Amino acid sequence: MLVGLFILLLLLITLGVPVLLVMGSVGLAGILATPGLVPALFPQKMFAMLDNFSLLALPYFILAGELISAGGISKRLVEFAETVVGHWRAGLGHASVVSSMVFAGVSGSSVADTSAIGSILVPAMKGRDYKPGFAAALVACAGTIGAIIPPSMTMIVYGSMANVSIGGLFLGGIVPGVLIGIGLMTVIYLYSLSPAHPELRRTSGSFALARVMRATLNVWPALLAPIIVVGGILSGAFTATEAGVVACFYGFFVGFFVYRILKLRDLPRIFIRAAVTTAMVSGIIGVAGAFGWLLAYLNFNDIVLSAITHVAGTKTAVMTLLMAIMLLLTMFVDSMAILIIMIPVAVVIGRSFAIDEFQLGLLMVMATQIGSTTPPVAVLLFVATSIAGCTYSETIRYCWGFIIAEVTVLVLVILWADLAAWIPHHYLG
Amino acid sequence: MTVRWFQSIDRAVEFVLFLMFLAFTLVGGLQVFNRFVLGLPLSWSEEFQKFGHIWMVMLAIPVAYRRGAHLGMDMLLRLLPATLQRAVGLLTELLWLFLALAIGRYTLVIMQVARSQESPGLGLPMHWVYAGMVIGSAYLAFVALRRLATYFGWSEPPPDPLEST
Numbered sequence: 001m002l003v004g005l006f007i008l009l010l011l012l013i014t015l016g017v018p019v020l021l022v023m024g025s026v027g028l029a030g031i032l033a034t035p036g037l038v039p040a041l042f043p044q045k046m047f048a049m050l051d052n053f054s055l056l057a058l059p060y061f062i063l064a065g066e067l068i069s070a071g072g073i074s075k076r077l078v079e080f081a082e083t084v085v086g087h088w089r090a091g092l093g094h095a096s097v098v099s100s101m102v103f104a105g106v107s108g109s110s111v112a113d114t115s116a117i118g119s120i121l122v123p124a125m126k127g128r129d130y131k132p133g134f135a136a137a138l139v140a141c142a143g144t145i146g147a148i149i150p151p152s153m154t155m156i157v158y159g160s161m162a163n164v165s166i167g168g169l170f171l172g173g174i175v176p177g178v179l180i181g182i183g184l185m186t187v188i189y190l191y192s193l194s195p196a197h198p199e200l201r202r203t204s205g206s207f208a209l210a211r212v213m214r215a216t217l218n219v220w221p222a223l224l225a226p227i228i229v230v231g232g233i234l235s236g237a238f239t240a241t242e243a244g245v246v247a248c249f250y251g252f253f254v255g256f257f258v259y260r261i262l263k264l265r266d267l268p269r270i271f272i273r274a275a276v277t278t279a280m281v282s283g284i285i286g287v288a289g290a291f292g293w294l295l296a297y298l299n300f301n302d303i304v305l306s307a308i309t310h311v312a313g314t315k316t317a318v319m320t321l322l323m324a325i326m327l328l329l330t331m332f333v334d335s336m337a338i339l340i341i342m343i344p345v346a347v348v349i350g351r352s353f354a355i356d357e358f359q360l361g362l363l364m365v366m367a368t369q370i371g372s373t374t375p376p377v378a379v380l381l382f383v384a385t386s387i388a389g390c391t392y393s394e395t396i397r398y399c400w401g402f403i404i405a406e407v408t409v410l411v412l413v414i415l416w417a418d419l420a421a422w423i424p425h426h427y428l429g
Numbered sequence: 430m431t432v433r434w435f436q437s438i439d440r441a442v443e444f445v446l447f448l449m450f451l452a453f454t455l456v457g458g459l460q461v462f463n464r465f466v467l468g469l470p471l472s473w474s475e476e477f478q479k480f481g482h483i484w485m486v487m488l489a490i491p492v493a494y495r496r497g498a499h500l501g502m503d504m505l506l507r508l509l510p511a512t513l514q515r516a517v518g519l520l521t522e523l524l525w526l527f528l529a530l531a532i533g534r535y536t537l538v539i540m541q542v543a544r545s546q547e548s549p550g551l552g553l554p555m556h557w558v559y560a561g562m563v564i565g566s567a568y569l570a571f572v573a574l575r576r577l578a579t580y581f582g583w584s585e586p587p588p589d590p591l592e593s594t
Contacts, residue, residue, distance in 0.1 A: 012524075013501070013502060014502065014505055015505070015506060015517050015520075016501050016502055016503040016504075016505060016506030016517065017501060017517070017520070017521050017524065018494075018499035018500060018501035018521070019499070019500050019501055020490070020499055020500070021499070021501075021521065021524050021525060021528060024528045024532075025524045025527060025528050028527075028528060028531050039531065039535045039538075040535040040536075040538040040539050042531065042532070042535055043532050043535050043536040043539060043559075043562055044539055046532070046562075047483065047536075047539075047559065047562065050479075050482065050483045050486060051479055051483065052479070053475050053478070053479055055482070056457070056478050056479065056482055059450065059454075059482060059485070060454070060457065063450070063454065237465070238461075241457075242457070242460070242461050244457075245454065245457035245458055245460070245461050246461060248454055248457075248458075249458055267447070267451075268443075268444065268447040271446070271447040271450045271451060272443050272446050272447050272450075272492075274450065275446045275447070275449075275450050275485055275489045275492075276489050276492055276493045276496065276498055277498075278482075278485070278486065278489065279485070279486045279488075279489030279490045279492070279493050280493050280498060280499055280500060282482070282486040283486055283489075283490045283493075283499075284500075286486065333502075334500060334501075334502055336500065376504075377502055377504070379500075382504075
C-alpha cells in the first residue's frame with residue numbers, strides 16, 4: 001500500500017500535476033482503498049490541519065510582503081546595498097547578497113526574494129559584464145536567505161505542522177541566515193581571485209558615509225519592518241501571527257502614507273493576489289494533513305524511524321542522515337512537497353533522539369531552501385535563469401560554489417545546536 | 430452569453446475573497462489593539478480569523494487553479510510529445526474534478542454530524558464553518574468542468590494572469 005502510494009505520488013508529480021492536487025487525490029484514493037477507513041476522514045483531517053491559529057501567520061506575512069513591495073521597496077533596497085558594499089571588488093555581487101538579506105526581513109518567501117532582487121540586479125550585473133549564469137546562480141542562492149531570516153513562510157509551514165513555536169523558529173533563523181550571507185560573499189570573493197573572472201575585480205565608486213545616510217533615509221521603512229517583527233517576538237509581546245498582523249498594518253501605513261504609491265483602489269487586487277498565494281501553500285498543508293495522517297496510520301513514520309535508527313546511532317549521525325535524505329530528495333522533487341511529507345518523520349526522529357526542536361526545525365528549513373537551488377529540480381534556479389535569460393546549464397555551472405557555502409552552514413548547525421537554538425531558548429524560555 | 434455569466438461569477442468570487450481577507454485582517458488588528466492598548470483580550474477573534482482563513486483558502490484554491498498558479502513541475506511535461514501533454518492535461522482536470530466532488534460530498538457527511546456542535550468562541554454552529562469547504566469545492570468543480578469542456582471544443586477567454594510586482 002505504502003509503496004503504491006509513493007509510486008503514484010512520484011509519477012504524478014513528475015508528470016507536472018500540481019503538488020496540491022497530487023497529494024490530495026493520492027491521499028483520498030489511499031483512504032478510499034484502505035479497508036476500515038471512512039472517506040469523511042479526508043475533509044475532516046484537512047479541516048483539522050487548517051483549524052490552527054498559528055497557521056494564520058502565513059496569510060498575514062504574505063499580505064504584508066505584497067503591501068510593502070507594492071510600495072516599490074526593492075529598487076531602493078538595491079541602491080542602499082550598493083552604497084554599503086558597492087566599493088568592494090565584485091560590489092554588485094555583494095550588493096545582491098546584502099539586498100537579499102534585508103529583503104528577507106520584509107518577505108517570507110525565497111521565490112519573492114529571488115525575483116524581486118534578481119529582476120533589478122541581474123540586468124545590472126550583466127551590464128557590468130558579469131556572466132549571466134553567474135548572476136542567476138548568485139541571486140538564486142542569495143534568495144534562499146529570504147526564507148531563513150525572519151519572517152519565513154517555510155518556517156510557518158514547519159512550525160504549524162510540527163507544533164513548534166513559529167516565533168522561536170524565526171529567532172533561530174537570524175544567525176544561520178547571516179552566516180549564509182557571509183558564506184555567499186566569501187564565495188564571490190574567491191571567484192574574484194580567479195583569472196577567469198576579470199569583471200569581478202572591478203569596483204564601482206568609493207565608500208561615502210553621506211551617500212549611505214541618504215540611501216538609509218530612503219529605505220528606513222524596510223529596515224524597520226524586521227525590527228518590529230523580530231523585536232516584538234523577542235520581547236515576548238507578540239506571537240508570530242500577531243507580528244504578521246502588525247506587519248500588514250505597517251506595510252499599509254508605509255505604502256499609503258510614506259511612499260504614497262499605494263492607492264485604495266489597488267487594495268482588492270493586492271488582497272486577492274495574497275489570498276491566491278496563501279491558498280497555494282495553505283491548500284497543500286490542508287491536503288497534506290489528510291495525506292500525512294494516512295501515512296502515519298499506515299506506520300510510515302515508524303518504518304522510516306526504525307530504518308534510520310538501524311543505520312545511525314548518535315544524534316549527529318541521525319541529523320546528518322536526515323539532511324542527506326532531504327538534500328537528495330529535494331534535488332528531484334519540488335522541495336516544499338518533500339518538506340511537507342518529511343515533517344512528521346523529522347518530528348518522530350527528533351523526539352526519539354532528543355534533538356533540540358529549533359535546531360531540527362532550522363535544519364529542515366535550510367535543507368528545503370538548499371533543495372530549491374540544487375539541480376535538476378530547483379525552483380529558485382528556474383526563476384533566476386528566466387530573469388537572466390541564459391541557458392539552464394550555464395546557471396548550473398556556477399551554482400555549486402554557492403551551494404557548498406550553504407551546505408557548510410547546514411553542517412555548522414548540525415554540529416553546533418546553539419547557532420539556531422540559543423536565541424529562541426534565551427528569549428522565549 | 431454563458432461566458433459572460435461565468436466571468437461575473439469568477440469576479441464575484443474574487444471580490445468575496447478580498448472582503449473575507451480584509452475582514453479577518455481587521456479583526457486581527459482589533460485583537461492586537463484590544464490586548465495591548467485596552468488590555469482586554471477578545472474571546473472570539475482567534476476563531477473568526479481561523480474560520481475566515483479556512484473559507485478563504487477553500488475559495489482561493491479554485492481561483493489559483495483557474496489562473497494556473499498552483500505549484501507543479503512542468504519541466505519534464507514540456508519534453509513530452511503534444512498528444513501526451515494533452516493526455517496529462519486531461520488527467521489533471523479529471524483529478525481536480527474528482528478531488529472537488531469528493532471533498533464536497535464527504536464534507537456534507539461531516540456537516541450532518543456537526544449540526545449539533547457549536548464553536549466555543551463565536552458560538553457558531555460548526556456546520557457553517559464546514560460549509561466553506563462545500564462551497565469552495567462546488568466552485569472548484571465548476572472551474573474543472575469548464576476546463577474539461579475546453580478539451581471538447583468549448584472555449585472561453587484565458588483568465589488574467591497573476592500580475593507580478
